[in-house]
Amino acid sequence: MAQETVFRVGLASCGIASGSAPVFERLNSLLAGIPGARLQRAGCVGLCFHEPLVEVERDGARYLYGEVSPEVAERIVAFHLRGEGRVEDHLVASTVQDAPENGMLARQVRIVLRNCGQIDPERIEDYLDRGGYTALRKALGMKPEEVIAEVERSGLRGRGGAGFPTGLKWKFTRAAPGDEKYVVCNADEGDPGAFMDRSVLEGDPHSVLEGMAIAAWAVGAGEGVIYCRAEYPLAVRRLQIAIAQAREAGYLGKDILGTGFSFDVHVKEGAGAFVCGEETALLASIEGRRGMPRPRPPFPAQKGLWGKPTVINNVETFANVPWILIHGAEAFAQHGIGRSRGTKVFALAGKVRKGGLVEVPMGMPLRELILGIGGGVGEGRTLKAVQMGGPSGGCIPEPLLDTPVDYESITATGAIMGSGGMVVLDDTSCMVDVARFFLHFTQGESCGKCPFCRIGTKRMLEILERITRGEGEMEDLDRLAELAVQVKDGSLCGLGQTAPNPVLTTLRYFRDEYEAHIRDKRCPAKVCSALVHYRIDPETCIGCTLCARTCPVGAISGERRKTHVIDDGKCVRCGQCAPVCPVKAISVESP
Amino acid sequence: MRPAHPTADDRTALATILAKYRDGRGIAIPLLADIQRQFGYLPPWAVDEAARALDLPAAELFGVATFYSMFRLKPLGKHVIRLCRGTACHVGGSLRIAEELQRRLGVAEGDTTEDGLFTLQFVACLGCCSLAPVMMVDGDVHGRLSPDKAVQVLEGYRARKGEA
Numbered sequence A: 001m002a003q004e005t006v007f008r009v010g011l012a013s014c015g016i017a018s019g020s021a022p023v024f025e026r027l028n029s030l031l032a033g034i035p036g037a038r039l040q041r042a043g044c045v046g047l048c049f050h051e052p053l054v055e056v057e058r059d060g061a062r063y064l065y066g067e068v069s070p071e072v073a074e075r076i077v078a079f080h081l082r083g084e085g086r087v088e089d090h091l092v093a094s095t096v097q098d099a100p101e102n103g104m105l106a107r108q109v110r111i112v113l114r115n116c117g118q119i120d121p122e123r124i125e126d127y128l129d130r131g132g133y134t135a136l137r138k139a140l141g142m143k144p145e146e147v148i149a150e151v152e153r154s155g156l157r158g159r160g161g162a163g164f165p166t167g168l169k170w171k172f173t174r175a176a177p178g179d180e181k182y183v184v185c186n187a188d189e190g191d192p193g194a195f196m197d198r199s200v201l202e203g204d205p206h207s208v209l210e211g212m213a214i215a216a217w218a219v220g221a222g223e224g225v226i227y228c229r230a231e232y233p234l235a236v237r238r239l240q241i242a243i244a245q246a247r248e249a250g251y252l253g254k255d256i257l258g259t260g261f262s263f264d265v266h267v268k269e270g271a272g273a274f275v276c277g278e279e280t281a282l283l284a285s286i287e288g289r290r291g292m293p294r295p296r297p298p299f300p301a302q303k304g305l306w307g308k309p310t311v312i313n314n315v316e317t318f319a320n321v322p323w324i325l326i327h328g329a330e331a332f333a334q335h336g337i338g339r340s341r342g343t344k345v346f347a348l349a350g351k352v353r354k355g356g357l358v359e360v361p362m363g364m365p366l367r368e369l370i371l372g373i374g375g376g377v378g379e380g381r382t383l384k385a386v387q388m389g390g391p392s393g394g395c396i397p398e399p400l401l402d403t404p405v406d407y408e409s410i411t412a413t414g415a416i417m418g419s420g421g422m423v424v425l426d427d428t429s430c431m432v433d434v435a436r437f438f439l440h441f442t443q444g445e446s447c448g449k450c451p452f453c454r455i456g457t458k459r460m461l462e463i464l465e466r467i468t469r470g471e472g473e474m475e476d477l478d479r480l481a482e483l484a485v486q487v488k489d490g491s492l493c494g495l496g497q498t499a500p501n502p503v504l505t506t507l508r509y510f511r512d513e514y515e516a517h518i519r520d521k522r523c524p525a526k527v528c529s530a531l532v533h534y535r536i537d538p539e540t541c542i543g544c545t546l547c548a549r550t551c552p553v554g555a556i557s558g559e560r561r562k563t564h565v566i567d568d569g570k571c572v573r574c575g576q577c578a579p580v581c582p583v584k585a586i587s588v589e590s591p
Numbered sequence B: 001m002r003p004a005h006p007t008a009d010d011r012t013a014l015a016t017i018l019a020k021y022r023d024g025r026g027i028a029i030p031l032l033a034d035i036q037r038q039f040g041y042l043p044p045w046a047v048d049e050a051a052r053a054l055d056l057p058a059a060e061l062f063g064v065a066t067f068y069s070m071f072r073l074k075p076l077g078k079h080v081i082r083l084c085r086g087t088a089c090h091v092g093g094s095l096r097i098a099e100e101l102q103r104r105l106g107v108a109e110g111d112t113t114e115d116g117l118f119t120l121q122f123v124a125c126l127g128c129c130s131l132a133p134v135m136m137v138d139g140d141v142h143g144r145l146s147p148d149k150a151v152q153v154l155e156g157y158r159a160r161k162g163e164a
């Protein structure tokens, strides 16, 4: 195919939210009928902060453009097809010329995300062109035990949070007696601040299906279920398309590739409950019940779905499997350190310049990830901490950022690797408020089965709320620490066992912030609204009345051209006045 | 908004749904989802009726309905606002937006405005963290919000109602 020019538009949820659909439409009409030009729909390449993204590929050379509007799309077409004009101002990365984000991409290793942003997730042909389903073919030519041994040797561990060795889990399931077995994919992705699994499902759904089929062969399962959260409608739709195509092409269903092996998959939508990400709760939910965890053992490998032996793995775990089968365990294990091999995908967000999806070899120091890839925090801000592992994880302070991303090192800090949510915090983030935020979340999501989780998290939340209101006492800190231990010890599942982590890590590394709230009634980051006051500097105010007109509660008074004042009793601390002041006369203070 | 008392059509619609679920296993969630799709919410009479028809304890169906945040026992407004309260949105100031929207709409989380135009919901994470703070109105995501920008977005929906 000589000189074909491919235009790819990122049409994952984040791209669509940034306006990539009209860009796709414009390109569609511009490129219609032009020979040698092809328009392709693609998933997320991870540079979310530059969305909408359009990539142009010609003769193996790639040009990625960011912040593309329909007008910019016209310029891209004019430049690449007719050599007219220039679009360098929108170029963010390229394989053949200097571009601002080349360094960001060069530091990454793409195993899980190998196809994301490169293929049309709604076309199985694209997946096949990139070697899709050859791993399944290869696996079916091996003995199940050999497949398991290969996965074991790769060192792959579960990417859903706990990091259990995947090969071992498969071995247990294979060894469990019974003819009827299941493979379940955990696509519940409940951690707030995490969107890795969504991106894989939206950008490369076949890689997950292929991983599941290989697992099914390895453990001897005939049926698979993907439990996907209902908040991801696009992921569900693309999975359904992919399943239908895979069935049609003979990679799923009866007698796969003529080997006599049968395996089929269907999607089960979640109904909105964080605890359903926990494996036993997830199984209860698939069975149509309230998603309440149960004690283990028996583990799902022995007694899982409908009481039958079941393998449960995370989306990212499955997406790794075909790559391992094709490239070999050694190639996979070559990345990483210690007992953490391969790569990990992170959703980088929060107070970081270049938020998005990144995939790095295990063992990369956090600092390199946040500064080298994420570009650090905004102008004039200082990096304070990074939150890893969501509500089950913790805050790692800036001085510890040389910690490598591997399961054991992250756990040693008091945080956890988790599923990959990574939220960067700077000096405008209050650590007590962050702890309160997560406790509010886990307290609300506790299923209520274990009293320590149900009531203990509530008591902890009340204490934290008191502290953020400036009504805390020093003894509260001991109470928090004590409750934390009790909730951890008295809970059946990971939700309660890890819920205190955000509190424990902030207490450990940011005790001074707690003390400032309690002793000085001061919020150093000026976040906790009960402890801050807005003030207009009478010297600077020009009496333009803008702030008074912006205030939603009428707390600002003053005549035209005269100094304005804020009634602190009426002020609701919404913060809308400060940004509108043309002379920056309004400041936030915490005593 | 639908009346609390079912019409004959409502009953027929429910019967059609129930016919699909005779003696299946693990049916509670998809069954309730189907009922909710039909009526926009879970009318208590329909849940009771379903329990009777399928010979399940009503408590089991209500137990499932109240466990999952997707299910609601009250009708929704014309537009559903889903304000993201995920971590990235939180550190980006979504609490201020939440407060402002509650103030402007005069409703608490989960409630519907008196004119039936908006229902305000807080959700755990929409997975659009790089656009934080975000909210979804019906199917559309609006990102990089501030309190006043969020209000403007809603004004847009209100104006559209005027046109209609």
Ligand SMILES: Cc1cc2nc3c(=O)[nH]c(=O)nc-3n(C[C@H](O)[C@H](O)[C@H](O)COP(=O)(O)O)c2cc1C
Pocket (backbone or CB within 6 Å): A157, A158, A159, A160, A161, A162, A163, A164, A186, A187, A188, A189, A190, A191, A274, A275, A276, A277, A278, A279, A280, A312, A313, A314, A315, A317, A419, A493, A494, A495
């Ligand atoms: C409260 C709670 C929520 C969880 N949420 C998820 C989730 O959203 N996705 C996931 O893959 N694993 C989640 N897990 C972990 C699962 O229980 C299980 O360990 C995982 O699905 C196993 O797959 P893996 O070995 O491939 O990681 C959660 C665990 C707990 C305790």
